[in-house]
Amino acid sequence: MNDLFFYTIIIVSLVLFLIGVYGVLTRRNAIGILMSIEIMFNSANINLVAFNKFLALEQNIGIVFPIFIITLAAAETAVGLALILSIYRKIKSVYVEKMDLLKW
């Protein structure tokens, strides 16, 4: 019973991660990409909590770690949004195919 629940959670996490990957690869909007990255973060967090719950109950590390990750993700999102804002001011767009300054 426990096993089934564990696998279910792992699969949910996997699905969330793949949604995030798909979003990163396909979204044209940089903000969308940022949001997809957040989804991938969260799938990883779910994974960590699940592993802590089912495989190493005595230690709380799997619970503490996602809290740090959430904090960092917030900071990272702030930096990412600032970058996007800065780029937008320069090229008047947030579409990633327009951001090709490093192209040959």
Added chain:
Amino acid sequence: MVKEILLPLLILIPVLPLLAFVLNIFFGKKLGGKAAYISIAAVSVSFLISVCLFAGMLLSGEQAVEFKFNWLNFGFLGIQLGLMLDGLTAVMLVVVTTVSLLVKIYSLGYMHGDPRYSRYYAYLSLFTVAMLGLILANNFLLLFISWELVGLMSYLLIGFWYEKKSASDAGKKAFITTKVGDLGFFIGLMLLFSAGMTFNFKDLALLAGSGAIPENTLNLIGILIFCGAVGKSAQFPLHVWLPDAMEGPTPVSALIHAATMVAAGVYLVARTFFIYAHAPLALEVVAYTGTFTAIFAASMALVANDIKRVLAFSTISQLGYMIMALGVGGYTAGMFHLTTHAFFKALLFLGAGSVIHGAGTQDIREMGGLGKKMKITMGTFLIACLAIAGIPPFSGFYSKEEVLSAAYNSGHLLIYWTGTLTAFMTAFYMFRLFFMTFTGKTRTDLHPHESPKSMTVPLMVLALLSVVSGYLLVLGRVFEKLVFFSGGAAEEGASGHFVMYMSLTAALLGIALAFFMYYLKKISPDYITEKFPGLYRLLANKYYIDEFYGAVIVKPVKKLSGLLFKFDQKVIDGAVNGSGFMTVLISKLQDLFDKLIVDGAVNGTGRLTVRGGELLKHLQTGLVQNYILIAAAGLALAVLLKIIF
């Protein structure tokens, strides 16, 4: 004699003239006229020391004093250098320093105003050093070094007026001719060293006396060493350089080519007499060479017309006498003749110099009647002529009589009679010279004048010495006490009065003939010349020996050197140029290699990088999602591979 004082004295004798040489050669220009006085002062002190040593040797009766030190060691062998003083050395020291001092004083007048005045005195000083070193040496090595140095100085002084082609040629001729003899001398030395393992005279004398060296070897060594003497003392067949050496300044002829250097060969034979005493064959060679040279040179002197050349031939002839005396075992006689000859021959040459200085010509046919204007020169010249002719009481009489008795007593009658004939010829040509120069009427409009004091005083001193040096032997046989050969059998004094009367007769006959021909002119010399034209031409051309050497030696050597020159030009220069050409060619090839291959490789690398970049730059799309896709695909691939394997 106190040994401690003796060594510094012995060293001082050659060192003082050496100092004078150094001063003159380096500071000669600044010293100017003072150069001569330094040189004269140095040799005067040497002269005084020599006289003291001579007197000391005479009074103490000591045989020989020797100083030596190790010069170099190799293996078990050591070579020692050192100085030696014995009777022979003492006599030679006095002779050399006396003549050298007088010649230097004489040169004050004779060389006055010469542009290379100080250099002249420097050369004379160094010559004195070399000659003194030769005399003082106690071993063959030092003797040989000095011997060569003497040869060098002779070369420099003969060619002193090198602007004259004949003078520089004569210098070269003298140097090369004596070198031929020196080669033999050197081989002889090496043989002697390999036989005895030492250069020291005393040790070698002991060795030769003990019979440790086979007689044949000694004969060979004796003949080879004699080769050196033949060159230096101008014996036949290497006599050709001495007449030409008269191109040098006349005082030089007096010092070097009459009194001292040419006597070095005689001295060498005397010094190495311990070899000849045990080498009878070599001694015979010495005797006959000397005899032949004596009469051979005298015959050429009969017809020579240059005042200095007559004296040169006479020198060769008298040197032949000395060599002859040594060859027949007359050790004392030979050295005695050397001593007396040094004084009267130096006097003759200096007198001739005075004549040339006063008359301005060297040809005796242009002179005549000079005696009226040059009284001192004539008087001293007459004394010298009487001395060389062998008229008592002049020194030449005693020494010549001694030489001839040695020949007579040793049983070499051929040598004795040849010697007597030579004495006749000597008297004749000397008085021919005297009468033609000083008596009769002036044949050309010369304006002779007496020479300055600096020239006439040495003449008078030498004249005095020419008279008294004969008594060295006669009174108490002093000379014999100093110079004798201890190991030999040189018997003396058994000839009685026969030899004396014979030589006196020969001399008087010679003078009488000259008197008739050239003073009274009863017999015309031209008449004799016409009677024997072939003989005259043979003598006047010096037996064509110069021409013979020219054709047999000089020409082939010149041809050979021409061939070698061509070889040099064609083959060696060709090889050098060829190797140069090859170097250029190879470097051109290397240049090509550099340009094509090395540069090609470098440029190729660069181009490859550029092309590679061109190709790969298309990966850089600038689309972030492309990069992520590739990263994700890579990750997926890595995971897949992990799962499969």
